[in-house]
Amino acid sequence: MILVYTEQQNGIFKKAAYEAISYAANIAQSTGAQVCAVVLGEASGLETLGNYGAQQVVHVNDARLNKLEAKACAKAICSIANAQQADIIIFSNNNTAKAVAPRVAAQLKAGLVAGAVSLPDLSQGFVVKKSVFSGKAFAFVQIKSAIKVISLTPNAYGVNKTTATATVSNHTIDFASTDFAVKVISENKVQGIVPLGEAELVVSGGRGLKGPENWGILEELAGSIGATLACSRPVADSHWRPHHEHVGQTGGTIRPNLYIAVGISGAIQHLAGVNSSKTIVVINKDAEAPFFKAADYGVLGDAFEIVPKLTAAFKKMKASQQG
Amino acid sequence: MKILVCITKAPDTTTKIAFSDNNTKLNDAGVQWIINPYDEWYALVRALELKEAGIASDIHLITVGKADTEPVIRKALALGGDEAIRIDADSNDSFYVASQIADYVKSNAYELILTGKESIDYNNASIGAMVAELLDLPYITHVCKLDIEAGVAHVNREIEGGEESNTCPLPLVISCQKGMSEARIPNMRGIMAARTKPLKVVPPSNADSLTEIIAYETPLQKQGVKMIDPDQMDELVRLLHEEAKVI
Ligand SMILES: Cc1cc2nc3c(=O)[nH]c(=O)nc-3n(C[C@H](O)[C@H](O)[C@H](O)COP(=O)(O)OP(=O)(O)OC[C@H]3O[C@@H](n4cnc5c(N)ncnc54)[C@H](O)[C@@H]3O)c2cc1C
Ligand SMILES: Nc1ncnc2c1ncn2[C@@H]1O[C@H](COP(=O)(O)O)[C@@H](O)[C@H]1O
Numbered sequence: 001m002i003l004v005y006t007e008q009q010n011g012i013f014k015k016a017a018y019e020a021i022s023y024a025a026n027i028a029q030s031t032g033a034q035v036c037a038v039v040l041g042e043a044s045g046l047e048t049l050g051n052y053g054a055q056q057v058v059h060v061n062d063a064r065l066n067k068l069e070a071k072a073c074a075k076a077i078c079s080i081a082n083a084q085q086a087d088i089i090i091f092s093n094n095n096t097a098k099a100v101a102p103r104v105a106a107q108l109k110a111g112l113v114a115g116a117v118s119l120p121d122l123s124q125g126f127v128v129k130k131s132v133f134s135g136k137a138f139a140f141v142q143i144k145s146a147i148k149v150i151s152l153t154p155n156a157y158g159v160n161k162t163t164a165t166a167t168v169s170n171h172t173i174d175f176a177s178t179d180f181a182v183k184v185i186s187e188n189k190v191q192g193i194v195p196l197g198e199a200e201l202v203v204s205g206g207r208g209l210k211g212p213e214n215w216g217i218l219e220e221l222a223g224s225i226g227a228t229l230a231c232s233r234p235v236a237d238s239h240w241r242p243h244h245e246h247v248g249q250t251g252g253t254i255r256p257n258l259y260i261a262v263g264i265s266g267a268i269q270h271l272a273g274v275n276s277s278k279t280i281v282v283i284n285k286d287a288e289a290p291f292f293k294a295a296d297y298g299v300l301g302d303a304f305e306i307v308p309k310l311t312a313a314f315k316k317m318k319a320s321q322q323g
Numbered sequence: 324m325k326i327l328v329c330i331t332k333a334p335d336t337t338t339k340i341a342f343s344d345n346n347t348k349l350n351d352a353g354v355q356w357i358i359n360p361y362d363e364w365y366a367l368v369r370a371l372e373l374k375e376a377g378i379a380s381d382i383h384l385i386t387v388g389k390a391d392t393e394p395v396i397r398k399a400l401a402l403g404g405d406e407a408i409r410i411d412a413d414s415n416d417s418f419y420v421a422s423q424i425a426d427y428v429k430s431n432a433y434e435l436i437l438t439g440k441e442s443i444d445y446n447n448a449s450i451g452a453m454v455a456e457l458l459d460l461p462y463i464t465h466v467c468k469l470d471i472e473a474g475v476a477h478v479n480r481e482i483e484g485g486e487e488s489n490t491c492p493l494p495l496v497i498s499c500q501k502g503m504s505e506a507r508i509p510n511m512r513g514i515m516a517a518r519t520k521p522l523k524v525v526p527p528s529n530a531d532s533l534t535e536i537i538a539y540e541t542p543l544q545k546q547g548v549k550m551i552d553p554d555q556m557d558e559l560v561r562l563l564h565e566e567a568k569v570i
Contacts, residue, residue, distance in 0.1 A: 070452065071461055095483050099464045102452035105418065111533030112417060114447045127537060134443050136340040138540045145533040181461040181495075185488040195484030201570065225570055243467065243502055244481055249336050249443060250360060250501055258569040269336050272443075275542070279567040281559070282548070292548050297562060301553040313556035317564065 002028050003086040004037050004054065005077055007068070007096055011043045016092040016154040016198050018052045023157045024090045025053025026119055033088070037166065038080050040073055041065040050166030052159065057168040058084070064180060068096050072179040074103035079173050081108060086147070093151040094197055101151045110147035117156040117276075120148075134249050134272035154198050155255050196245065199228035202256045204247065204274070206232040208263020208284065208303055212240035217307045218262060224314040230254070230274075232264045248273035260310075262303050266291025283307065324471065324493070325381045326370045327433040328404065329424060329450060331414070332388065332395040333359040333443045342539045349539070358399050361439025364506045365499035369469055370437055371403040372504055378471050381405050383433070387414045387423045393522065400517035401509035407520065412527035415535065417445075421453030422530035428458055434493040435476070440465060440500040448498070455496040463489055467502030 004024045006017040024035045037054040039046055046057045060076045077100065081089055089104060091097035093115050105112035117138070118129040125142050128150055132139045196202065203222040205215065215229075222229050229245055236246035247254055249269035259277035263284065264270060271294055274280070282295040283306050292298045299306050334340070335355040343350040358367075373379040384407040386396050396407045410423045428436065438451035448464070455462035467486070468479035471493070478489050478497065509517075551559045563570050 070464075071455075074456065095465055095481065098448045099452050099462055102417065102421075102447075102449035103456040103462070105449075105533075106421060106453040106456040109418070109531070109533065112447075112449060113534065114417075114449050129540075130446075132445055132539070133334070133340045134336075134446060136541070137342070138542065139445075139536045140538045140540070142535045142537050143533065144535060145531075178461075182463060182489050182491045185490055187482070187485065187487045189482070189485035193484065197483060244485065246501070253446075258563065258567070272336070279563065279569045280545075281563070294545060295548040296545065296567065297559060298548040298550045299553055299556075299559065300550060306553050306556070309553070309556040310559065313560040314570075316557065317560050317570075 001084045001086045002033050002035050002088045002090065003077070003081055003084060004035060004090045005097070005100070006037045006039055006049060007092065007094070008039060008041065008043050011045065014198055015159065016094060018159045018161075019154065019157050020090050020092040020152055021049060021052035021054050022160040023119065023152050024088070025160065027088060028053070030122060036084055036086070038077055040076055041068070046168045047165040050164045051161050053162070053164075054166045057166045058171050059168055060171050060173055062173070062175075064175065067184050069180050069182055070096070070099035070103060071181070072175055073100045074107060075175065075179055076171075076173050077104050078107045080171055081147070083171070089147070089149045091149070091151040093153050097151050101149055105149040108147045108149075109145060110149045111143035111145040112149040112151070113141045113143060114151045116150045116152050119157075120150070131276065135253065135275045136272065153255065155200065155257070194228050196228050196230055196247070196252055196254055199254070200257045201225050201227035202230050202254060202258065202277070203227045203260045203262070204230035204232070204264060205235060205241070205262050206264030207234050209235075214304070215241070217304065217311070221260070221307050221311045221314070224311045224318065227258070227260070232270050261291055261295075262307060264291060265289050266294055324379045324434045325383065325432070326373065326379050326435045326437060327428065328362065328366050328370050328382065328384050329436065329438040329454075330362045330367070330384050330386045330396060330399050331359045331439075331442050332356045332386070332392050336360070336443065340541070342541070346539050347537070356395055358395055359439050359442050361441065361443075361500060363399065363402070365501065365503040366437035366439050367399060367402055367404065368504040368507055369499060373471060374403075379435075383408060385410070385424055385427060387412055387420045389413060396522065397517050398509070400520045400522070401513040402507060403513065405520065407522045409522060409524050410527055411524050416532040417447050417449040417453060417534070419530050419532045421450050421457060423527055424450070424454050425457035426528040426530070427525065428454070435471070436494075436496045438496070438498045440498050451496050451498040458496070460494055460496050461491050462496045462498075463491060464498045465500050466497050467500055469497065469499070469503060
């Protein structure tokens, strides 16, 4: 049995959860296994997870899990893994998985590959490719234990949708109060925007924009295609933008389909967080900026002139697509 | 309150990564080893700040690594900390490394265990959570602010698309990232003091390695950038749509 942890909040699943099920379904096809999706916390309408390749859904419908406390989530997943005799467990490698997947792996004495970017190669044992050295290389990691845990990088595997549905069953867990030792006091989430880690389109600004008052043109550019904003480290350090937008070696690592870098020089520590992006566009007024070497498309010139023109061109294309 | 800070070595962030032995080993010729930045700037420095504020009594550093990690652990001691522990073993698999740290803690109690957000070489972001599981402790990831009051940790942490405030009673494992503290530079006094601070070498306990890296690959080089005239943004959009197929 292949178990997939599918994260949801208020009954809403993110694309990354569907990617993880599709990934599991592909492995199941080559091994003849079944796919079981695990859902933690209050939710409904779970039979639709079958659309992505799960035959079964096991649901722990317990409101205490809504906040995704790692210790309790790990306990629930391990309990289901034991009941289902799972030999492969898949996560999508986001902040929740980084707290939960290693706990599950340690509890089940299962080898873990965190940040997988490919399907396992079953021809020579069980080998999974992952990104290492902050995007500067890949490693092929063999998992030697009986149970295997893979945490899949978001945006690395495509969603496959069908019309199949899954059967849903409930599972209850005997939690201890110590499983919920971490109390959430307050939460401050950006509303209505795809989180950076999952965004397919990203518009990012650097020190070349001169100050926070100039971010309006980037917001318009991002708005024209529904992109999420990011920034370089000095921009976050100077409090021009919030910390969670900072990408690079010490910030977030992302791999969107499109990364538009505006007024960013392309230092190696910045590239470490973004160089797995499928397509990179660089707008910079310095022809010697190192970022051009890592770019697919480059525009040389003043961002304050170029960005509004690009926004207009995107809007024009969107309008013609609708018309 | 005793704090244990988990320290690993990592290649300097500007290092060009290359491999040898038919792409099975990191080519470490010319690699400058540093303290993993998250371990140094955030975990270690915050621990030192807590000691200076009179909240922590002892700061111990632990690393799982062979003798070649000693210069890096001495560098960490030069920043501060009372003693270092080196578990004398290779650090190739997360479960193995976490088991070593957990086994050490089982016979040496700590109220707070700090790790970095991730190691910048293997990027697993796994050790802290595994240590917590093996010790049956709570774990909070991506912490950007940490205070301790009356045996309770008050933290801010990064979550998907935002921030959250949490409290949790000690003992606890925390992974540390940007925001926790201001970077420090070791001074001459620290460097001198580090020479005489205890660095205990401890033999490894029995634990299994569950994974193994069998080969490496460097990413394909970009084809070369296509430059677009600033007055031709419609053309750029067309290329993104038709050639790159990303919008
Ligand atoms: C250990 C370590 C970790 C680090 N981690 C990170 C990290 O995670 N993320 C990160 O981003 N950095 C990181 N850095 C910092 C990194 O080395 C660079 O200093 C930083 O990325 C530079 O940011 P920037 O490109 O915005 O600014 P700058 O380097 O100042 O570049 C600004 C760019 O804007 C261009 N420009 C100026 N005006 C205009 C205009 N009008 N129109 C168009 N272009 C213009 C300039 O030509 C220049 O290329 C790290 C550094 C270290 C040592
Ligand atoms: N060999 C090691 N010895 C001690 N601590 C380590 C070791 N490897 C990793 N860590 C700690 O665990 C954190 C996460 O590492 P990783 O799970 O490898 O990304 C690091 O920031 C360190 O604090």
